[in-house]
Amino acid sequence: MSLETVIQENTNALRDLIAAIANGIPTTSAQVAAVATQAAEKVEAKAEKKSAQAEKPASSESGATPQTATETAAPAVVLDYEAIKKPFLSLVNKKGRDAAAALLNQFGVDAGKGGKLSDIPADKYADVLAAIETAGA
Structure with missing residues (x-):
């Protein structure tokens, strides 16, 4: 193959x-x-x-x-940045920047120091989606 x-x-x-x-x-x-x-x-x-x-x-x-x-x-479905971007922006709109910053902090990204969603490693995107869902987005 x-x-x-x-x-x-x-x-x-x-x-x-x-x-x-x-x-x-x-x-x-x-x-x-x-x-x-x-x-x-x-x-x-x-x-x-x-x-x-x-x-x-x-x-x-x-x-x-x-x-x-x-x-x-080995192939598994791998999420890309676009798959987490929209739900993350929805979280920001619904819960505010503090909730978004807290979510980023869960994954080792300091939003206060200019950290952003794209700083999260791609292998953690499934966990990010689960955290966004838990946060209520």
Whole structure:
């Protein structure tokens, strides 16, 4: 399986997740996580199916197969900055700057010293969304 195929499958999984969120289906972080897990499972199942099909005609290329299996087992839905920006701005509008500063402080960003949402590492974005939800945005 090529890298382009894996990227396309991840893109499709993200589109499915965005569509589900746009329809108002996931309303809690647990529901978002469930949708993300479900999308990752779909991608993994498709990748395994394609990998199995690719192994049959190309049995002499066994060196490349374990690497692609490892690559396809790892994809997970990763949130980007835009995914947390809108809910964060909603929090600012509803609860004010103090609530936003408190949320940033939870993730080691000092808003009083010019810290901003983009200073939070991308691997913490799921936690940021959960904190925004808890804060009442």
